[in-house]
Amino acid sequence: MKNIKQNVFYLIMLLGIEIALGYYLKRWEIVTFFLILNTLFFIWVALYLQKKNVIDEKMERQVDISAKIAHETLPYLRRGLNEKNAEAIARIIIEIAQVAAVSITDCEKQLAYIGVGCDRHHPGDKILTEATREVVQKKQHKIVQTQKELNCPLSDICECPLAEAVIVPLICQNKVVGTFKLYETKDGKISPDLIRLAIGMGQILSLQVEIAELQYQAKLTTEAKLDALQAQINPHFFFNVMNTIISTSRTNPNRARRLLIHFSEFFRKVLKSKGSVISLKEEMEFVNTYLVLEKARFGKILKIKEEIPLELMEVKIPRLSIQPLVENAVKHGITSKIGGGTVWIKVERIEAENGEDKFKVKITDDGMGIEEERLKDVLLQGVGSGNGVGMANVHARLQGLYGEEYGLKIESKINVGTSVTMCLPYSSVLGEEEL
Numbered sequence: 034m035k036n037i038k039q040n041v042f043y044l045i046m047l048l049g050i051e052i053a054l055g056y057y058l059k060r061w062e063i064v065t066f067f068l069i070l071n072t073l074f075f076i077w078v079a080l081y082l083q084k085k086n087v088i089d090e091k092m093e094r095q096v097d098i099s100a101k102i103a104h105e106t107l108p109y110l111r112r113g114l115n116e117k118n119a120e121a122i123a124r125i126i127i128e129i130a131q132v133a134a135v136s137i138t139d140c141e142k143q144l145a146y147i148g149v150g151c152d153r154h155h156p157g158d159k160i161l162t163e164a165t166r167e168v169v170q171k172k173q174h175k176i177v178q179t180q181k182e183l184n185c186p187l188s189d190i191c192e193c194p195l196a197e198a199v200i201v202p203l204i205c206q207n208k209v210v211g212t213f214k215l216y217e218t219k220d221g222k223i224s225p226d227l228i229r230l231a232i233g234m235g236q237i238l239s240l241q242v243e244i245a246e247l248q249y250q251a252k253l254t255t256e257a258k259l260d261a262l263q264a265q266i267n268p269h270f271f272f273n274v275m276n277t278i279i280s281t282s283r284t285n286p287n288r289a290r291r292l293l294i295h296f297s298e299f300f301r302k303v304l305k306s307k308g309s310v311i312s313l314k315e316e317m318e319f320v321n322t323y324l325v326l327e328k329a330r331f332g333k334i335l336k337i338k339e340e341i342p343l344e345l346m347e348v349k350i351p352r353l354s355i356q357p358l359v360e361n362a363v364k365h366g367i368t369s370k371i372g373g374g375t376v377w378i379k380v381e382r383i384e385a386e387n388g389e390d391k392f393k394v395k396i397t398d399d400g401m402g403i404e405e406e407r408l409k410d411v412l413l414q415g416v417g418s419g420n421g422v423g424m425a426n427v428h429a430r431l432q433g434l435y436g437e438e439y440g441l442k443i444e445s446k447i448n449v450g451t452s453v454t455m456c457l458p459y460s461s462v463l464g465e466e467e468l
Contacts, residue, residue: 102129102234106241114203114211114242116156119144122238126215130230134195134216140169140209148216150195165200169209174201174232194218199228201235205243213238277330288329295325313380314346320356320378327363334373335363341380348392348462351430357423358396358441358453366400366451374399374450382459390459397452403445411443424453435461 105125109118119137123145127135134148138160146154160166164182168175177198197217202209215231217224274296282289299322317339328335359376367374376398383391403411412428428441435457445451 102126102237105129106238114139114144114245116144120147120156123147126234130215130234132215132227133218134214136214136216137211138165138214139211144211149218150193150216164198165212165214168200168202168212172202172204172209174199174235176200176228199231201231202239203235203242204239205246210242274326274330277326281329292326292329295322298322299326309352310349311352312346313341313348313350316350316352316355317341317346319353320359323356323360324363331368331373335367336373336375337378338375339378341378342382345380345382345392348459350392350394350457350462351427351434354427354431354455355394355396357427358394358455361424361453362396362398362400362451366398366402370400383456392457392459392462394455395452396454397450399450402447402449402451403443404447408443408445412441427455431455431457 102125106122109121114137123135123137124147126132127147132148134146134150136143136147136154137145142160143154143156143158145156154161160169164175164177177200178196180193180196195216195218198214200212200214203211203213213231213235215227215234217227274292278289278292278296281292299319324335324337328337355378359378362376367376376396379393379395379397381393383393385391412425424441432440439457440455442454442456443451444454
């Protein structure tokens with residue numbers, strides 16, 4: 034609209050100059066000629082701008098459609114490209130893009146087909162059309178304008194109305210992992226708008242598949258760190274508890290039997306617990322089993338105090354995220370202190386005015402403390418020893434799961450004690466799904 038107004042302004046100025054010139058020369062035929070010429074030129078400019086505006090509007094609409102589809106399909110793509118998620122994605126695309134049919138495949142079989150056409154398209158069926166196999170092999174999109182080009186082997190026994198298609202490869206890390214297809218039912222030249230939409234959507238879906246793959250790899254890395262943490266259960270702890278049980282068996286066989294049951298329960302949970310997140314209740318059962326064994330070793334010099342609201346027991350937290358912190362407090366804080374001390378375990382929900390509440394776990398001891406020059410290095414990978422490695426592992430896992438602003442925070446003073454705080458977004462610990 035702005036361009037049209039500018040051109041009208043320039044045309045009026047030009048006409049004014051031409052009329053003034055014709056009046057000055059007394060040649061009205063010149064004025065008439067330029068008037069007709071300028072009018073035709075103005076009509077051509079107006080038609081050109083109108084056509085350009087229509088094209089711009091179409092492009093904007095395609096961008097809007099692509100953005101909306103990308104936004105609504107992302108949650109499904111994050112869970113992987115399988116039949117269930119592909120069907121949900123196809124339904125979203127056909128509803129927003131308003132095409133005749135949508136198909137999604139992997140490199141071998143149909144994952145989803147939504148829309149008009151043959152009822153012989155079923156999830157799990159092998160890829161039928163030669164055109165789709167060609168796209169998988171060549172890693173390039175293909176435009177199909179007739180049923181003959183589709184080359185479907187069922188065309189002789191099925192009156193399928195589909196005649197045109199745009200088939201786009203889904204590429205992850207430079208490898209084809211599937212195809213995305215938009216269909217129309219009219220014979221003839223396929224719409225350029227549909228071609229651009231399909232190619233753009235294929236690129237967006239490919240990007241989302243690649244992001245989902247990177248997130249999956251990050252999850253595997255987190256699981257590997259968790260396995261490494263399990264492998265770091267201190268061997269000295271194992272042998273010390275065994276010695277305690279052996280010595281107790283001579284004076285109090287029943288107590289030794291109970292300790293042996295706790296000991297087996299502790300390692301059973303370490304070795305067989307599955308999933309990257311568990312409830313706070315499960316984690317605290319693990320912590321308390323560990324503390325029973327440690328109190329059997331150290332007796333009255335080790336005191337434990339817990340402050341945990343019952344309503345928070347079902348929140349989901351990373352597995353083995355509290356136990357290493359408690360073990361660090363016992364090993365480095367209390368047992369090295371003459372006369373022993375106390376470990377406090379406090380869990381709470383911190384409410385915020387902006388609605389971004391936090392889930393906070395604080396482990397405090399009144400033990401020996403950490404020297405200031407060592408404090409800054411405690412959470413660095415490879416710097417700590419024993420379960421110092423475990424704390425660094427927990428810190429890295431928390432940041433990997435929730436972001437760099439999360440993790441562990443340590444405060445300590447020599448001969449006063451140490452506190453380790455774990456703060457997580459409350460909205461994240463409410464979910465049922467694994468992180």
